[in-house]
Amino acid sequence: MIDLTLHILRATLSSATPVMLAALGGMFTYYANIFNIAMEGMMLTGAFFAVYGSYFFGDWAIGTLFAVLSGLLMAALFAFFAIYLRCDEFITGIGINMLALGWTTYALRSTFNVKGALISAKIVPLPKWRVPILDLFEPIGSIISGHPFLLYLSFAIAVVLEIVIFNSRFGLHLRATGEDPEATKSAGINPIKIKLLATVLCGILSSLAGVYLSLGYVALFSENMSNGRGWISLAIIILVKGRPISILGLSLIFGLFESIGLILQHYKLAPQFAAMTPYIATLFVLYLYGKRKRKMEW
Amino acid sequence: MAYIQMTKIYKIYPPNVVALSGVDLSLDKGEIHSVIGENGAGKSTLMKILYGMIKPSSGEIMVNGQRVQITSPLEAIKLGIGMVHQEFMLIPSFHVYENVILGQEKSIAGFIKKKQAANHVQEIIDRYGFKIDSNKLVSQLSVAAQQKVEIIKQLYRKADILILDEPTAVLTPQESDELFEQIIELKRQGKTIVFISHKLDEVLKISDRITVLRKGQKIATVENKNISAAELAKMMIGRPLSYQIKKSQSKPKREILSVENLSVRSRKSDKEILSDVNIYVRNGEVVGIAGIEGNGQYELVQCIIGKIKPDSGRIVINNADVTALSIRERRRIISYVPQDRKYVGLALKATILENLIMTHHLKKEFHKGFLSLNWKKAKSHAKDVTKQFEVIYRDLDEQPMVLSGGNQQKVVVAREFSLGSDLIVLDQPTRGLDIASTEYIHRLILEMRNADKGILLVSADLDELMQLSDRLYVIRDGRIVAHFDPNEVDAHTVGTYMLGAAG
Amino acid sequence: MRVFRRVAISIISILTAFVVCAILIRTQKSSPIEVYRALYTYGLGSWAAFSSTLNTATPLIFTGISAAIAFASGVVNLGQHGQLLMGAVTTAILGVYLNIPSWLGIPVLAVVGGFAGALWAGIAAMLKRHYEMDEFISTLMLNFIGEYFTIYLATYPFLDRKAYVPATRLIKRVYFMPDFNGLNVAFFVAVFVLVLSFWYMKMTRQGYESRMMGYNVEFARVGGCAVESNSTFVLLFTGFLSGLAGALLILGGTQHRFMKGIGANFGWDGVMIAIIANNNVIETFFYGLFFGILKNGAIGMEFETSVPSEFILFLEAIIVLCVVGTRSAIEYYSQAIRSLTKLRKVVAEK
Numbered sequence A: 001m002i003d004l005t006l007h008i009l010r011a012t013l014s015s016a017t018p019v020m021l022a023a024l025g026g027m028f029t030y031y032a033n034i035f036n037i038a039m040e041g042m043m044l045t046g047a048f049f050a051v052y053g054s055y056f057f058g059d060w061a062i063g064t065l066f067a068v069l070s071g072l073l074m075a076a077l078f079a080f081f082a083i084y085l086r087c088d089e090f091i092t093g094i095g096i097n098m099l100a101l102g103w104t105t106y107a108l109r110s111t112f113n114v115k116g117a118l119i120s121a122k123i124v125p126l127p128k129w130r131v132p133i134l135d136l137f138e139p140i141g142s143i144i145s146g147h148p149f150l151l152y153l154s155f156a157i158a159v160v161l162e163i164v165i166f167n168s169r170f171g172l173h174l175r176a177t178g179e180d181p182e183a184t185k186s187a188g189i190n191p192i193k194i195k196l197l198a199t200v201l202c203g204i205l206s207s208l209a210g211v212y213l214s215l216g217y218v219a220l221f222s223e224n225m226s227n228g229r230g231w232i233s234l235a236i237i238i239l240v241k242g243r244p245i246s247i248l249g250l251s252l253i254f255g256l257f258e259s260i261g262l263i264l265q266h267y268k269l270a271p272q273f274a275a276m277t278p279y280i281a282t283l284f285v286l287y288l289y290g291k292r293k294r295k296m297e298w
Numbered sequence B: 001m002a003y004i005q006m007t008k009i010y011k012i013y014p015p016n017v018v019a020l021s022g023v024d025l026s027l028d029k030g031e032i033h034s035v036i037g038e039n040g041a042g043k044s045t046l047m048k049i050l051y052g053m054i055k056p057s058s059g060e061i062m063v064n065g066q067r068v069q070i071t072s073p074l075e076a077i078k079l080g081i082g083m084v085h086q087e088f089m090l091i092p093s094f095h096v097y098e099n100v101i102l103g104q105e106k107s108i109a110g111f112i113k114k115k116q117a118a119n120h121v122q123e124i125i126d127r128y129g130f131k132i133d134s135n136k137l138v139s140q141l142s143v144a145a146q147q148k149v150e151i152i153k154q155l156y157r158k159a160d161i162l163i164l165d166e167p168t169a170v171l172t173p174q175e176s177d178e179l180f181e182q183i184i185e186l187k188r189q190g191k192t193i194v195f196i197s198h199k200l201d202e203v204l205k206i207s208d209r210i211t212v213l214r215k216g217q218k219i220a221t222v223e224n225k226n227i228s229a230a231e232l233a234k235m236m237i238g239r240p241l242s243y244q245i246k247k248s249q250s251k252p253k254r255e256i257l258s259v260e261n262l263s264v265r266s267r268k269s270d271k272e273i274l275s276d277v278n279i280y281v282r283n284g285e286v287v288g289i290a291g292i293e294g295n296g297q298y299e300l301v302q303c304i305i306g307k308i309k310p311d312s313g314r315i316v317i318n319n320a321d322v323t324a325l326s327i328r329e330r331r332r333i334i335s336y337v338p339q340d341r342k343y344v345g346l347a348l349k350a351t352i353l354e355n356l357i358m359t360h361h362l363k364k365e366f367h368k369g370f371l372s373l374n375w376k377k378a379k380s381h382a383k384d385v386t387k388q389f390e391v392i393y394r395d396l397d398e399q400p401m402v403l404s405g406g407n408q409q410k411v412v413v414a415r416e417f418s419l420g421s422d423l424i425v426l427d428q429p430t431r432g433l434d435i436a437s438t439e440y441i442h443r444l445i446l447e448m449r450n451a452d453k454g455i456l457l458v459s460a461d462l463d464e465l466m467q468l469s470d471r472l473y474v475i476r477d478g479r480i481v482a483h484f485d486p487n488e489v490d491a492h493t494v495g496t497y498m499l500g501a502a503g
Numbered sequence C: 001m002r003v004f005r006r007v008a009i010s011i012i013s014i015l016t017a018f019v020v021c022a023i024l025i026r027t028q029k030s031s032p033i034e035v036y037r038a039l040y041t042y043g044l045g046s047w048a049a050f051s052s053t054l055n056t057a058t059p060l061i062f063t064g065i066s067a068a069i070a071f072a073s074g075v076v077n078l079g080q081h082g083q084l085l086m087g088a089v090t091t092a093i094l095g096v097y098l099n100i101p102s103w104l105g106i107p108v109l110a111v112v113g114g115f116a117g118a119l120w121a122g123i124a125a126m127l128k129r130h131y132e133m134d135e136f137i138s139t140l141m142l143n144f145i146g147e148y149f150t151i152y153l154a155t156y157p158f159l160d161r162k163a164y165v166p167a168t169r170l171i172k173r174v175y176f177m178p179d180f181n182g183l184n185v186a187f188f189v190a191v192f193v194l195v196l197s198f199w200y201m202k203m204t205r206q207g208y209e210s211r212m213m214g215y216n217v218e219f220a221r222v223g224g225c226a227v228e229s230n231s232t233f234v235l236l237f238t239g240f241l242s243g244l245a246g247a248l249l250i251l252g253g254t255q256h257r258f259m260k261g262i263g264a265n266f267g268w269d270g271v272m273i274a275i276i277a278n279n280n281v282i283e284t285f286f287y288g289l290f291f292g293i294l295k296n297g298a299i300g301m302e303f304e305t306s307v308p309s310e311f312i313l314f315l316e317a318i319i320v321l322c323v324v325g326t327r328s329a330i331e332y333y334s335q336a337i338r339s340l341t342k343l344r345k346v347v348a349e350k
Helices: A002-031 A039-057 A060-084 A089-112 A140-144 A149-167 A169-179 A181-186 A191-217 A229-240 A244-267 A271-295 B043-050 B073-078 B096-101 B114-127 B143-156 B173-188 B200-206 B229-237 B297-305 B327-331 B341-345 B352-356 B375-388 B405-417 B435-450 B462-468 B491-499 C002-027 C032-043 C047-072 C080-097 C102-131 C135-155 C185-203 C205-215 C217-222 C227-252 C266-276 C281-304 C311-349
Strands: A117-119 A220-222 B004-013 B017-027 B032-036 B058-063 B066-068 B081-084 B161-165 B192-197 B209-214 B217-223 B255-265 B272-282 B285-290 B312-317 B334-337 B423-427 B454-458 B471-476 B479-484
Touching: A002 A039, A002 A140, A002 A149, A002 A169, A002 A191, A002 A229, A002 A244, A039 A060, A039 A089, A039 A191, A039 A220, A039 A229, A060 A089, A060 A191, A060 C311, A089 C266, A089 C311, A149 A169, A149 A191, A149 A244, A169 A181, A169 A191, A181 A191, A191 A229, A229 A244, A229 A271, A229 C135, A244 A271, A271 C102, A271 C135, B004 B043, B004 C311, B017 B043, B017 C311, B032 B043, B032 B173, B032 B200, B043 B058, B043 B081, B043 B161, B043 B192, B073 B081, B081 B143, B096 B114, B096 B143, B114 B143, B143 B173, B173 B192, B173 B200, B173 B491, B192 B200, B200 B229, B209 B229, B217 B229, B255 B297, B255 B454, B272 B285, B272 B297, B272 B454, B272 B479, B285 B435, B285 B462, B285 B491, B297 B327, B297 B334, B297 B423, B297 B454, B327 B334, B327 C217, B334 B405, B341 B405, B341 C217, B352 B375, B352 B405, B352 C205, B375 B405, B405 B435, B435 B454, B435 B462, B454 B462, B462 B491, B471 B491, B479 B491, C002 C032, C002 C281, C002 C311, C032 C047, C032 C281, C047 C080, C047 C185, C047 C205, C047 C227, C047 C266, C047 C281, C080 C102, C080 C135, C080 C227, C080 C266, C102 C135, C102 C227, C185 C205, C185 C227, C185 C281, C205 C217, C205 C227, C217 C227, C227 C266, C266 C281, C266 C311, C281 C311
Parallel strands: B017 B217, B032 B192, B032 B209, B081 B161, B161 B192, B285 B454, B285 B471, B334 B423, B423 B454
Antiparallel strands: A117 A220, B004 B017, B004 B058, B058 B066, B209 B217, B255 B272, B255 B312, B471 B479
């Protein structure tokens, strides 16, 4: 039983990471009042290019670099359509997501000549870190230590962003832009620049989420492997109104649901029901939130 | 040499609305220069160009004899130009000090020292004798206080030229007087002030020079010496101000609307927005609601049309209790002109026809068969009312987006007044309209009154209320604090009640 | 005039998309001309190709109209995928056990499938109405839940043990929908649904209210439209259409059973089609046909050139982005040009 709990908690951290990274990325566009639903697609291309780089160069760092570049490219595409050409943000988001799905599926076939999934020993995963001192304290060590380093980085990012958003110049400008771009412009800030920056940051963090999926969680790429995590991250952002530290908290809750679902598979629960848990959890949390919202209609 | 010289400024709003055509404006150092003109004359556009908010289609700007390109407000700020917009440019969820420093923050490695910043802003506030707490949220401030924050923002930025765009539009007469004193004080400190208004008495009171705009053209710049309001008005609208409202004594017989002990509590802030409001409207009268914006008049209207469910009290229309009815059911017996014509009054992307038959579509006469709408009937109705209400348009399939503001409002008014309801609720029916459209809508309101309708008129324009109303309520902090016959009081007295300064 | 303008903009946009794709095909070291020729030959080139294209387009038309009606009413139903699967699985299971004559069975199975889709959308409708949950996220989540749930049904309780992949048993042969010369009856149902949807949106009072809600929901609410019940109806109706798409895939398609992956990308394809059609049901129909050509032609393209059929999904996304981008750009530049000419005129007059 204790072993099981430890296992679940350890898996929780891991499951929470990609969702949290994408949500932190979307947090920037949320504050900049861009209705950005492209995290799903940015994550997927990130996952693909991480594998691509890692496979051909035999180095997770190059994989990560490729992923980040692809995130930048997706962000640039989003910005070109939604900000420069002034297309509807929602429509642009759907277009970008489909583009990511179409491209990765196609590239998987044309580059690696496989359908479905690429599993290969040539894919070098992210290195795992043993946290020096914590290792000595069981059972905390076995929960926290030994994850891919990106996990630790993302938790650190969440905390840092909490400070940045509410205490820095950039944070002030970002939140101002989202609330009223005209007023922000009038204060001598270029809201377009802020929106661009927010989109770019979203691209980087979402693609890192993809890296964690394909090189951290496992070492493979499969078609549509983001599988709705981008949407869940969007739900999280909306629920917590963008606050980074709450994103961290809620992501952990989702991670917990996912890992419980995975564990239950070992207890004769059909894998399909296990796979459903994060989505049901999302609906459930939204339901709780809706009940609260109803009480404070205005 | 002029301090600031704007030469041959043109502005075309896409696709083809001419806002300014070849306007010149020169400002001298240390003067109070008024720019007057009616709504739509191009005053705000001209000033937004000077402040870099809008790019001119052509024209040049010189500061101290140097040609400058003001491509963004940041450039303007660097040149010492500051602007207080008509619609405040404040972030409601930010603290006062955050709004003031926004864009000009002092920071260490990108981080702001909040306490220091707040103290610094407070110093400026105190120095100029404003009474505002720099740590308050802007959303908690009154409209007048928000305007002061805007001015403080410009002082923090050390603006030499201060543009005030219609600053008195949202103020009571008393608050306006206070503002004028502050403006004169700023002038004494050597600042140049551009004061934009369409209220001539104010302009004559404080300006050194006056520039008149009409329909995007500059008519004249005159010294404020030996010039009368009538002369200015003639320049402004191209004809003498003939406008005089004549109305007969109202002879109401029955109650059309009665609001009884209405209370509404905001669940978000747990504050009473309306407390124990009692008002009534009878047939053949215009009943005005005066109040500083945000004192509950908006919520009162929302309660009457059914968007907000009151916590207690009842609403009776034509002797029937409607408190429990939905908006849909109420709209069968209420005509309603909302304050926001672009976002509530109209669907800008639908066709004019579709806009005109809204609410009418609930009536039997526009039904065809079990489910369908009678589009033929709708079209002929639309043609009739657009003719009757003098809406100028090319095609009923056009979008209202292409119409001028005055015509858009006429579409709304045509739709609502042709519903034939006994009760007409008007929320800011003439806001932002030019004088001709305003006059026209005033005339229609009185026509409806003479046709024995009961009219509830909410307006921020005290003059409008004084002219049109047969009775006038004053609302403050969600309470009805006074009930007048407008013939027996003057605007100043009403203002006193709006401010809550009356004993 | 407006129709002409819209058609012109659509053609320019699609041409832009084809040019962009041609460049991308070149970078993949294939010949764009050959690819396009293959797409044409296998999508439109003969009656066999054309009827097959219409069959391929049928589910797209349903999900497209479903999305178009929802979006045009301001209801963001993105759950076509889940609704389609629920419709398909319900019809597939009932089709195995139901025992009534063919003339009655086919319509009953189709309608029951539609209702299964409506029910699935109804969950989102209920959550929206009673708990103010955004249908946009709830329908998305229901997609995933529906996907796993239907796979579960096909893998455990209703598994056909003789099949190689998780699938339900073949439905009774009497419930196979007939085809005429290769063109399945399902396509005519799609045409009927198109006419019905057009009538609903353009002629009925509720359709009018729905469209006004799509333009400006506050305007509609204050104008007395029944916003809440209309939204619920639209969710149920569009759910029904997606469910019907699924049912007809089983009754009319080629597999006649529910199996993993049967929903393909129909849900998102429908959403994309509705977007480029500007939520207009008539345009949706034609873009549905267009996407049908691409999908059907893709098989030939893979056969004739070295480009795998997966390329089409990518091409579709490019088309979406190009169409919306070109549309915005045309709008923006035509306005800019008009204001510039106006400026010249005004300056000259002075």
